Amino acid sequence: MLSTRLVAILLTGLLLSACQTMTPEERRAADEAKCRDYGFRARTESFANCLMKLELDRRAERRSFRDSAAMDPWYPWGPPLVIERRVIIRD
Template sequence: MRFTVLFALLLLLFVAACQTITPEQQRAMDNQKCASFGFKRGTTAFSNCLLRLDLDRRADRRAQMQFNQPVFIYGPPYYGPGWW
């Protein structure tokens, strides 16, 4: 009995962790965040707020990708004129 309950809880946690946010949900959260900052919908300031949130999210993704990939340098070393 305990094993079944424990297994069900672990399965529930695993499924909950695999949930991803759809673009529509992300846009709704961004709209809510910019509105909570006091920006009015349809204004330039509101659009700039949405743009900044998107740019910050993209910069975070690029930063994560940069450190997760090894760096390889291909080719033999260059010992021609001016190498020193």
């Protein structure tokens, strides 16, 4: 019984450690390495454009995921709420 709990605790810790995200510094270093791999030289305008495009792609991916998840009926908050205010004009 004790060994089963110990294994469960260890597996939970292992799964949680796999969910670790990159720090901003690690992400920047990875982006710089990717742009260097593409052949851009550091401290040039094309290198800066490469970094900018990588960041813009990352943001677009996040927006796309967020928007597609929001349209899912099983998403906790449901689809976006649209409030319509009708104005009735009488002659």
